[in-house]
Amino acid sequence: MNAPWKTGISLALTMAISYTICALLYALWPAQGIAFLSALFHGLDFGRLQAAQDYGAATFVGPLLVLSLWGAVVGTLFAWLSDKIHGRP
Template sequence: MGTLTLPSAPSSVAATALRTGIAFAATVALFYALCTLVWLAAPVAFMRFMNNLFHGLDFTPLVAQAAFSWSGFLAAAVVLSTWAFLAGCFFGWLRQRIGA
């Protein structure tokens, strides 16, 4: 039987951590955008889903009657992506350090 080997194109811990951070940040940004699109397309159904997701906790009193703001969306996307990048870099670094 053969062994499974994975390619090791840059093999440094820092490069792997950086790639993991970038991948996680891009994933969070994409899914945040998709979540926003669903909210814009079907706000009532989305709120019902969120209430069910959190075991019946009612989020409707938290909804402010305000128009959608692109600047608010972009600010939140930047903050979430930055946090995800940092968390992904740490995860990638730690994963390499513990030899997983």
């Protein structure tokens, strides 16, 4: 049995890595990223939401921290609840 916080950290790291890859792909190919997002949401025009400013470190770090913290909290809560439901101390 793992401590619930280990699952939280695992989810936080998974989210951080996933977000980093996504941000890198968007930074390299923004037009294709917007086209993919529009296709993913059945043709909604995400091009209208594209920021006028360039994507940089400042706009990367904030969401990275929020997603990582959120992943740690949600993953820990999930593991704790799972342990309780399955009768593990």
